[in-house]
Amino acid sequence: MARKRRKSRSKKQRKAKNAFHATSTDAPNADGDGAVSSDETVDEASVVAIDDEDETSIAAALSGVVALDEKDAADVVGAGPEETEPELLTIDEDDEPHVISLVDGATGLSVDGEQEDRERLITEAVAFRAAEEAGIDQQLGQDAEEDEVDIVQLGGDEDTPRGHDANPIERSVTSARPSLSRDAVAALTEMQAQGLIELPNDLVFDLGEATTDDERDRLLAAALAHVEMQEARFRVPTAVGRKRSWKGTAATGLVMLALLVAVAPPAILVPDPPAQLTESDLTYGVIVGLILQAQQVDAFRAREQRLPGSLEDVGTVLPDIRYVKSSNRLYQLVAYTSDGIAVVYDSASPAAIFERVAQTWVTTQEGA
């Protein structure tokens, strides 16, 4: 009989153990290491009650847990700390009927098969499960925030407990300002370039939901993290510089080419240069100017029967010609070429060049 019961208990134990392992892997605790602390004894109870819609199965699972011996309880707990292993479960196999006492260290419940306690435990387990799921969601959000820093989960879940002890993630966000390494930023940038993640640039806070100091601190931390992420992203060198470099090189080349063409244009672009004044043109101008001025003086003498005292008496004065009256019948006109050489017209015996040019010039005038 006792052996049958033991077999029956063993089946229940295995069933409960399988159910417990399944829920343990599905819902890891907040630390993520799979260990169950003493403070989380209620977690185990709630884990058993993962199927909150089927209270019967939860009750069966709890019965199985109750039937665990110390060794199986240790297996169920897994690699957790030792203080959580016994599950505070006392089983006296030699005593029939077996006295089963389940004492939860956190809640102080005594589950002696009483329907009320069992239902209360189930209710609390279901409530905690919901809270835990909310915590997991927030943790996932935090993980996403670490991957895509500028996506800040502000946690609008009203069911999530807000105390410092309720969510260690909030403590980590609140207590320390997150920072990203250059490699992390580069990886994020690469992921964004590949379209794997989306990094929005705008951060929107709804301060209407921040009713407590903790929430405001958390929002402030998220805002600081967002700003630091933005700054870090802009500090990361990207391929834009390379793309810009060839355009800058091309632009510089064009500018240099433009300067070269402007300073020393090629012959094909330069039309025929305009005519330039030569030295012979300027010397010829000096000679013609002296002849023309001498004509004005001679015309004055023919009209007035005397030489003018100065060129102002003549009326027509060509520039840069000096008049020298040597006697009542003789005069000299002096001009200078561009080289500073003096050219003198002597009325007594003009140079041959003056006679030649004057004849040609007058002949030209006669022919005109």
Place this chain on the structure above:
Amino acid sequence: MRRDVRRQGAATADVVMVVAGVALLIAAAMPTLNARSFQTLVEDAAMDVETLRSASEEYFASTREWPTPMGPGGLPPEVATAFPGRTTLTRPEYSVQWRLLEMLETQETVAPAATPPADADAVPDSVRGGHLQVPIGIGGVVVRSNSNELLAELLARYGARASFVRDSTWTLIVGATPGL
């Protein structure tokens, strides 16, 4: 924001390239543009000179007098109709002036008829003919400019026999003997 920066960087490089390309085109076209502008200047100056010259010669042919000499840029009233809408002959690059000059023209003097001598044995009196220097008025169209290229173009266009360059002025002799 990062996309904005990328677009901004690309836009800056593109703008620099476009500006450089436009600068290159301007630099390539600048000599031709300058030459065309200079040719326009020469054509304008030559047109002013030719108009003043032809108007003065027409006035002299009709009145046997030259137009009133004017200062630089002054428009003689006798030929003002040749320049409709203009009160001066000044442009930013040059100014045109009409001035009067004189020249001596050598004229042959006619010898008087010999009078028969009272004494048949005497040599008849005779007066040889000679040359007489007569001043005649001529005109001159003077162009003043700081552009030696403009003066050289005018000198090349009208020839060294009829014009000359002296001290940033180009002078075209417009003359006719009084007997014409």
